[in-house]
Amino acid sequence: MAKWSIVKRIPVYGGSFTSMKHMVLAPAELSWSCSFSAMHSLTNTGEEDEELLKKMADNGSKLTSKIDYTNLVEKYRRDGNLSAAYDLLQSLQDKNICLPISVFHNLLAAAGEQNDMKLSCRAFRELLVQAGKPLSSECYLNLARAFINTDDCIHLLSLLKEVSESSLPCRLIVLNRTILAFAETRQIDKVLMILEQMKEWQCKPDAITYNSVLDILGRAGLVNEMLRLLSSMKEDCHVSLNIITYNTVLNGLRKACRFDMCLVLYNEMVQGGIEPDLLSYTAVIDSLGRSGNIKESLRLFDEMKQREIRPSVYVYRALIDCLKKSGDFQRALQLSDELKNTSSSDLAGPQDFKRHLRPSYRR
Template sequence: MAVHLFIRFPIAIRTRKSLSLFFSPFSSSPSSPSSDEESVVTTVVSILSHHRSKSRWSRLRSLYPNGFNPTDFSKITLQLKNKPHLALQFFRYTKSLCNHNLSSYSTIVHILARGRLKSHAQEVIRTAIRASKLQDNDDEHHLGSAPLKVFSNLVKTYKDCGSAPFVFDLLIKACLESKKVEPSIEIMRLLQSRGINLKVSTLNSLIYCVCQCRGVDAGYEIYREVKEIWDEMGELNCAPNAYSYTVLMAAFCEEGRLEDAEKLWVEMRNEEMEPDVVSYNTLISGFCKTGNVRRAEEFFREMEVGGIESTATTYEHLIKGYFDIGDIDSAILVYKDMCRKAFKPEALTLDMMIRLLCDKLRVHEALEFLRYAMDKFDLFPKEKSYEALIKGLCYEGKMEEALKLQVEMVGKGFRPNVDIYNAFIDGYIRHGNEEMAEALRKEMLQTQIQS
């Protein structure tokens, strides 16, 4: 389905007045209710409002065993719009007693949204999107997708429900959760064409999702489109924060396009927007992944000079960067600095350090790292780290230490494998203990047969 760019109207403040200008042409005046309908609505509202919770539902079942139609449900729910929790209970009660349509779903969504029951409103939106796929409404066939049908019904019922503008943010977030990018973009443009703006956080989520689903170039197009809105919103104290830029910088970094990421960084600084630790970590990670750890260090130093506190993640990125280029000494310095600041390293980082030190035949240092991490941070290595340490000790002829470590390894639930046996066998042979080497060979074969 093609995405159409609607002609934009001047940006307006998100107020009920501006929204009413948008919704009025879509709203239809409700027809005059019959006396029977009025009786049903009045009776149900009275029962819900005045009966105790234990008796109200049994009373409703006895009076209305066949349930309610969507129109009656909407009229009843509208009478409860100042009691959103009660409206939600009534909706749950009617799930099996009302063949809900998009109009009745929209009514309860609005009531929940205006009552700030956001998670419940979003849950009903997801239900409405699923339901709309099963309905073939010719009047709305031109809308082409379930989310847009839900959007149309939310528009029609907005004014009567006295809803809140962020109900459309909830709709787009529900769409993005299921990767429905195209209808999200269309809804955003429909709203913006009438001067109604989504929250910055919603736009950030939209940009991020477009980057994930369609690539960073598509995300960048949406970013440029909404940036025009942000620029005009600046006077209304609705300007984006650093995260708005970080979302796209992260996408560029993910694709290794660090030059584009840095251009955005410069643009952000030119906008006199102060980067936060997430912004710095994003670029530090990006440069480390491409092997340019020195540039990452420059951003790290800039962050410290600017008074922005680093996090454990900052150090993890740098350690991984040095690990990838084989610079063990720099990795050790960063690791020690991390520990001095009482940041707990990830278990993966500890394993990385142990294996790198063992590869450089610095087994004693690797053991020191292990013992310190176990004592200080209650961290324990994985099987591959034990294997690397045991191999290193056996190579150096420190068989007793290797045996002690092998016992510790078994105590952590790791069984000796062929590589561990071969490390001990090679170690004993290298240091002249053929008898022990032969005994281990036999044990290894027996173990393999049994397993």
């Protein structure tokens, strides 16, 4: 695979990332002779391409500026000839010539559409070098799209391992955002594969990594996988379980109707010294009520109010519905009256549930 070496801080593919700060580009005066096959592929040209061909002919089939190279790569992209674009990039890299960042944004999008894994990783790598920081969400999604129709992840894992071993200050953010992009494109198997590989790499998964994957598994209804990952997280000495970890799993269990596990996990959390918050109480109270354990559900509801954690309309309605189903209409009526007499300012609103399970990475 490609690596990175440094000559006057010029990125050259062939090893690992070096420092991304204060990168300078190589001078563009170097010329590269176009091969016959490259010339032959320039067909069906428009007015802009005719100008390029004329210039190439006037210079003895040589390109002499970064603009020429940029135009040629863009032509290959428009024609869908991504293999030729990749070969040209390799030639330019050997001569320490870097193209504008916009070229790689376009190539990454095209590679994602055509499921070109090799070019996708190459363009993504170049964008990281030139930007020196996490890229836009669309860049990560384009990278993930290139792998939708394949199980071959050699290029992907090689790229991510390079990131892990690099000196990029944002390398963990890059890995975490890559995981989220693969989750968004419904490639859960690759999410789990990346996580497992990270455990062996220099840049280890952190609590954000684990919590994000737990959330992904919970949303997909993969409860057993979520519980296995939670157990694995407990064994990882590099991370600690926190309130977001427990809330994520509690919510996943509740949605999957695994009410039996909710109280077990809740008790584990409390015994571990983590105080439940609004999200914790909401998940466990609803789960207990729906499982028929109304007594414990009401006890936690009272405890929640005693701790001055404002309940939401949802919690009230869930309890009222459960009481009606159990035949306790008197208690249901009492709670209904209590809800009517409670001002909106004393109730938790949607904004109180917006504790992000996933990082925004807006830096």
